[in-house]
Amino acid sequence: MHKFVAAFSLAAAALAAAPAHAQFAKGEDAIRYRQSVFVIMGAQMGRINAQLKADKPNVASIQSAAAVLASVAPLAGEGFVPGSETGGVPPTKAKPELFLDGPKVAALSKKMNEEVAKLNAAAKGGDVKAIQAAFGSVGQSCKACHDDYRAK
Ligand code: HEC
8 A cells, every 4th residue: 555655646746747737628627626636635534533523433434534635635736737727617716826826835735745644644553642633733734725825
């Protein structure tokens, strides 16, 4: 599994290095792509949260959700390409600043991916307290970007 994730991240990095917009015919395709990735991420976070609130958290369920989160999280950034600043169905909620603040957005994205990787590691470890702490840090890293770059 670990090898797979490493290879997958490499593939994502290689994709990111190629002209990113080549994979989308239209701006709205890129918007749909990133929104889909975020919907999956939100759903996996919800799955983990529900288990953490349960009397007896199902660690296997948390592990599978954390693994999905770790494999899709690196993809979200691919959808933020030139030509996808506006439009989409539903309309994009990305603020215009996101497309102008490259280094800051990249740092927020990197931080989120690091926290997601830590959550995945904690989930594999199986210690619910450690998972809870890592889950909180992931949530913070999502919020940090949403506060600045996602419209209400
Ligand atoms: C680097 C910035 C950034 C980070 C980090 C980030 N998001 Fe987002 N998120 C956005 C933006 C921008 C949008 C709006 C995208 C759009 O509409 O085009 C968004 C949208 C969403 C949506 C709504 C998707 C929809 O269209 O219905 C969800 C759910 C979501 N994010 C969950 C998460 C979760 C969970 C994390 C952390 C694990 C996270 N995001 C991390 C920037 C970020």
